[in-house]
Amino acid sequence: MVAIPLLSVNLQQRSKDKPWILIPFFYTAGVTQNSYAAFSSNVRGTTDLYLNLINIKKTNRELTGQLAELKAQLGELTELKLENERLGHLLAFKQKTHMNLLASRIIGRDLLTDYETVTIDRGSSHGVKKGMGTLTINGVVGYITDIEPNTAKILLITDRYAVIDGVVQRSRARGIAQGLTSDSLTLSLLKRDDDVKMSDIIVTSGIDNYFPKGFPIGSVTKIIEKPYGLGQQVTLQPAVTTSDLEEIFVVLNANHQNFEE
Known part of the structure; x- marks a missing residue:
């Protein structure tokens, strides 16, 4: 018998806080807010991804330039090594003969x-x-x-x-x-x-x-x-x-x- 009056009081208080006719609007607003938050999060994620791609491309260009420079240096060292080998063979040949x-x-x-x-x-x-x-x-x-x-x-x-x-x-x-x-x-x-x-x-x-x-x-x-x-x-x-x-x-x-x- 005591529980019935308490339940009645509780329903009256909820009705005063949120009229039942507005409950659907509150629900719709909540869904819209959540959707906007999700959309904003997706936009931020897409923006971050775009910026990361820009940084990756920049880093890639830098690494490509460094690689080209290293290849050029390697080519020069290889050419110098081959030239030294040729000159070494020529010198050895000259030392073995008595020709001028x-x-x-x-x-x-x-x-x-x-x-x-x-x-x-x-x-x-x-x-x-x-x-x-x-x-x-x-x-x-x-x-x-x-x-x-x-x-x-x-x-x-x-x-x-x-x-x-x-x-x-x-x-x-x-x-x-x-x-x-x-x-x-x-x-x-x-x-x-x-x-x-x-x-x-x-x-x-x-x-x-x-x-x-x-x-x-x-x-x-x-x-x-x-x-x-x-x-x-x-x-x-x-x-x-x-x-x-x-x-x-x-x-x-x-x-x-x-x-x-």
Whole structure:
């Protein structure tokens, strides 16, 4: 009996606080407020994400720039290492021979002329003379044709006007090595019965003292017998790839060096 009056009082107090007719509006307002709060939170989240993406892109650009710089530095170090290795091989070669050799760098290439030539950074003031031979540790390069005080021009062995006295290393048959294309030579003046085989090594004769005796000129890649017994047509692959040259030696004096001994 006591609980009924208390329940009645409680309902009356709630009715006074919130009239029943307004309860739906309060509910709608609450839902709207909650939705707005959620929307605001989503907007803030989207804005933060956008700003993070901007920072990531900026960081990515910075890292890309740093990576490019590191790659460039690595390339320079690699190039320096390779150059030091080449120069080390040249120095070791020079120390093993008793030839008088002058080390030089190629500073120019004549690409628009009828001749296959390169220019080096040594000239008459360094003792270079016309006709002197040039070589690398792998073989013959060519010989000096034009001279200035501090530069000189080399006619490469692959030029069609370049001729060098050559010998078949195995059989001692003699011929003249002459430029054919930018990557091939021909060995002419061979007799039909001269002993020449595929892969034979052709070396310098050394008779002019411009080149040491027995130094590689090239190797045989093709042999064609000429008709009517007029000899043989022999094609060679040069011992040196002339398009890759960077440093070479000028033979100031071969001093009768013989690489076949």
